[in-house]
Amino acid sequence: MALIRFLIALALVVLVQGASFGQDDRIRYDNYSVYKVKFETADQRTLLKKLVEDRGKFRLWQETQDELHLLISPGAFGELESVVRKTNSSAKLFISNVQELIDSETEANLKASRDGSFGWTKYNSLEEIYAWLDEILAAYPAITESFIVGQSYEGRTIRGIKISYKSNNPGVFIESNIHAREWITSATATWLINEFLTSTDELVRNLAENHDWYIVPVFNVDGFVYTHEKDRMWRKTRQPSEISSCVGVDPNRNFDSYWMESGGASSDPCAEDYGGPNPFSEPEVKALADYITSIKDKINVLLAFHSYSQLLLSPYGHTKEEFPPNYDDLMEVAQAYGDAVGSLPYGTVYRYGSSAGVLYYATGATIDWVYNEQGVEITYTIEFRDTGRYGFILPPAHIIPNAEEALVGIAALLEKCDELGYLELK
Ligand code: 0X9
Numbered sequence: 001m002a003l004i005r006f007l008i009a010l011a012l013v014v015l016v017q018g019a020s021f022g023q024d025d026r027i028r029y030d031n032y033s034v035y036k037v038k039f040e041t042a043d044q045r046t047l048l049k050k051l052v053e054d055r056g057k058f059r060l061w062q063e064t065q066d067e068l069h070l071l072i073s074p075g076a077f078g079e080l081e082s083v084v085r086k087t088n089s090s091a092k093l094f095i096s097n098v099q100e101l102i103d104s105e106t107e108a109n110l111k112a113s114r115d116g117s118f119g120w121t122k123y124n125s126l127e128e129i130y131a132w133l134d135e136i137l138a139a140y141p142a143i144t145e146s147f148i149v150g151q152s153y154e155g156r157t158i159r160g161i162k163i164s165y166k167s168n169n170p171g172v173f174i175e176s177n178i179h180a181r182e183w184i185t186s187a188t189a190t191w192l193i194n195e196f197l198t199s200t201d202e203l204v205r206n207l208a209e210n211h212d213w214y215i216v217p218v219f220n221v222d223g224f225v226y227t228h229e230k231d232r233m234w235r236k237t238r239q240p241s242e243i244s245s246c247v248g249v250d251p252n253r254n255f256d257s258y259w260m261e262s263g264g265a266s267s268d269p270c271a272e273d274y275g276g277p278n279p280f281s282e283p284e285v286k287a288l289a290d291y292i293t294s295i296k297d298k299i300n301v302l303l304a305f306h307s308y309s310q311l312l313l314s315p316y317g318h319t320k321e322e323f324p325p326n327y328d329d330l331m332e333v334a335q336a337y338g339d340a341v342g343s344l345p346y347g348t349v350y351r352y353g354s355s356a357g358v359l360y361y362a363t364g365a366t367i368d369w370v371y372n373e374q375g376v377e378i379t380y381t382i383e384f385r386d387t388g389r390y391g392f393i394l395p396p397a398h399i400i401p402n403a404e405e406a407l408v409g410i411a412a413l414l415e416k417c418d419e420l421g422y423l424e425l426k
Pocket residue numbers: 062179182252306307308313314316317318355356359361362363365366367368381383
């Protein structure tokens with residue numbers, strides 16, 4: 001009898017625990033919608049941005065020169081409508097139920113995981129990505145090398161892979177998934193690693209073998225795990241704040257280059273673009289800065305993978321009045337990427353320009369710190385697919401097309417860099 005009572009109690013404990021650790025405590029976005037709001041003047045933009053300030057009913061998903069993409073709580077459309085009317089801007093529905101997109105993504109991930117874990121028909125977890133990295137490293141010991149960037153706030157290892165077929169190659173550094181919810185970035189980075197090692201295509205062989213690749217597929221490891229387990233829409237790191245109950249810092253605002261200057265980041269710990277209490281407050285960012293400093297003489301080009309908007313952004317992020325010394329070259333190189341993507345049958349269009357010029361002021365970003373402080377003359381933020389139809393929840397069917405675009409784009413980009421003399425050994 002005692003035993004039976006014990007077993008029942010045990011079963012209950014397991015049940016309760018199971019529920020609290022299961023899918024049920026994920027943050028849900030039932031009937032949350034995403035609207036694209038088009039505006040013309042700076043005043044309109046200011047008024048519209050007031051909506052997202054308290055992050056209650058409205059949250060900023062993406063911002064371009066003349067559009068705000070807003071995540072809207074169920075029932076808050078009326079309020080948006082009245083501001084849109086007042087400001088004479090226009091709003092267009094893009095996603096009617098965010099949870100529906102998340103659910104079909106989760107379903108696709110579970111289905112693909114059942115028949116063979118890692119792959120590019122779904123989005124992989126950090127665990128799956130690291131297990132796959134180990135397989136790759138074991139399979140190609142002469143060409144690959146594992147490296148460690150450092151440890152995250154929650155104690156996870158930030159890992160990278162170096163691919164080098166021969167000595168005296170120019171170096172290309174790829175930072176990916178610094179923003180947790182931008183899953184297409186790590187999917188693309190891992191696909192590229194696989195192509196570099198396995199493809200027999202001549203273009204890919206040349207690209208792979210004539211450059212040294214330093215690739216960090218998931219930089220913001222804590223945030224990435226959090227997007228898989230708790231909140232699909234998380235962007236920042238996971239270090240708590242000492243002055244607020246809001247968690248995390250935008251790691252792409254935390255580098256020590258024009259940090260918090262010219263309105264390029266927020267000092268509000270609850271904001272999505274919070275710059276942190278001080279530059280390099282985030283252990284991940286400090287670790288990457290130290291790692292890049294230690295190999296900067298080997299790096300000719302740095303690419304930071306982001307989504308979404310289909311853009312190539314170069315320095316500066318802190319001003320649009322001044323342009324970097326090699327701005328014309330940066331534009332020519334960006335155009336080569338865009339043209340190459342355009343030559344594929346998908347019809348995807350990439351625009352390009354300086355970060356502050358075509359997007360918005362953003363300070364303390366990786367590419368600006370590497371350009372300004374480390375002397376790497378070619379640095380870009382690449383904002384992958386799409387332009388808002390699915391946004392961050394890009395269906396897995398887009399992974400390979402997006403990655404193919406990145407591959408031909410990067411090949412053309414490096415070709416142009418070579419032509420302009422940027423791939424000389426330092
Ligand atoms: O805001 C960002 O950090 C990037 N866009 S995202 O939507 N992926 O968050 C763009 C950063 C570009 N600006 C600079 N590099 N300064």
